[in-house]
Amino acid sequence: MVEIAETIDCPNCGAPLPLVAGEVIITCEYCGSSHNMAVGKKFFLKHSIIPNKYSNDDIFGIVKQWMKGGFLKPNDLSKKAKIKDVCLTFLPFFIISVQAHSEYEGVFTRTGENLPKKGELKRTYNWKILGRRASQFPTKEYEIPLSGKIDFDISKISKEAKFLNSEMDEEEAKSMLEGEIEEHDKYLLSSEIDVIQSIKTTLDIKNTEFVHAPVWEVKYEYGGSSYELLIDGASGTVIRGDIPQPDTSAKGFLKGLKKGLFG
Ligand SMILES: [Zn+2]
Known part of the structure; x- marks a missing residue:
């Protein structure tokens, strides 16, 4: 409640x-x-909204399609899985356009020699910060479809949809940005530096937008366990989907073998 x-x-x-x-x-x-x-x-x-384009039935169809495709999934997934719950939520995001400049010093050690390295990394990002604190949402994997963005219009939120307000303001989102970009730059540098001794990141923020984006959450059951799928309500793309582990029990193996041998 x-x-x-x-x-x-x-x-x-x-x-x-x-x-x-x-x-x-x-x-x-x-x-x-x-x-x-x-x-x-x-x-x-000033805030915008990305309208949702899909109905519950459309989402069922997308989930079924997703279950049929991809070789990592159990063969009978689309037949045996039961979709339990489908729910649309508008999530609050800050989209921060920023020019980041990191100066770094480190050592390249993987050849056996200690080679000092230093340099700078200059990048432009459209960084996303989700305005909710206790969320497991995979922000990094989500390409916000900003091209579908319109001025905020309350009528674009259907009665069944959940609408989440932001638990942080623009200033706090900006303050989180620095740490996240520094982490990201460290990750980029890890391909050419083994030990990062120092990194100093300065940010030049060009613009901040506040956007409400539609995400469908789907819960399904398969083989007695529950799984979850997240679908972008503007493009219909699956953002992330739990895939049941293949059945490695003897019974499952035999079933697979039988299928392989007898079609
Ligand atoms: Zn009012």
Whole structure:
């Protein structure tokens, strides 16, 4: 259950704005304006929405297709799996366009010699930060379909869809950015440096956008276990899908063998 601490009036339209513990950027469900509670009164945030293009039935179809394809999946997955739950959620993201500049020093050791290395890495990123704290969402694997973005329009959110407000504001998202980019640059450098002695990253933030993006969450059951699939509601792409492990029991092996031998 959602815990509502109190309500205030929407600074834009006067409708009650529910304040949920932990949420910082609240979107009014009447007029669709967005407010930063950390900054206080009358701070309007420009935000966009990426409309969802799929119905429940479409999503069932996409899941079935996904289950049939790919050689890593059990052969009978699409036949035996039961789709238990399908739910659309709009997730809040900050998209930060940033020019990152990392200066590094390190040592290349893998040839047996210790070769000092230093240099700089300059990159431009459209970095995504999800505005929810306790989320397992695979942000890195998700290509936000920004081309489908429109000005925020509350009517694009159907009654059945869940809408999540952001638990952090723009400033906090920006402060998370530095650490994440430094980690990412370290990872890029690991192909040419074995020991990174120092890295200094400076960021030049060009633009920050706040976007609500549609993600379908699908739960299915197969062989007595539950699995999950995440689908982009703008493109229909599977963002991530749990695949059941092949049956390695004797019975499963024989079944596979029989199939192999007798078609
Ligand atoms: Zn309002």
